[in-house]
Amino acid sequence: EETSTLNSFKTKIEHLIHTKNYLELETVSKEALDNFPAQPFFYYARGFVLNKKGNYTEAVGVLEESLDYMLDDLPLKNKIYKELVDAYTALNNTIKANSYQKKINPGF
Secondary structure, eight states, rough: HHHHHHHHHHHHHHHHHHHHHHHHHHHHHHHHHHHEEEEHHHHHHHHHHHHHHOOOHHHHHHHHHGGGGGOOHHHHHHHHHHHHHHHHTTTTTTHHHHHHHOOOTTOO
8 A cells, every 4th residue: 555655656746747737746745755754756856846936945955855865766866966956056056056966977
């Protein structure tokens, strides 16, 4: 049951990102995090939507927290780093933006 709920959240979030339904993504990503607080993908989704809404400071907090739960998912790690680059760039923090830019692994 828990696995199917986890997977249904992932599927729904991927669909919402793909269709750019940011209003629903905000609600669903928050709900997913409430239910599965150790899933880095849900932090990514939440940080992604916060960036899209211009809440860069909050996005940075969520995205940096996601790295605490990150294991070996390089494609996801790259997406998180990219969102951190975007958020720090928007906050005019080029040092932090460049630091995350350098962490992105090309080829993933």
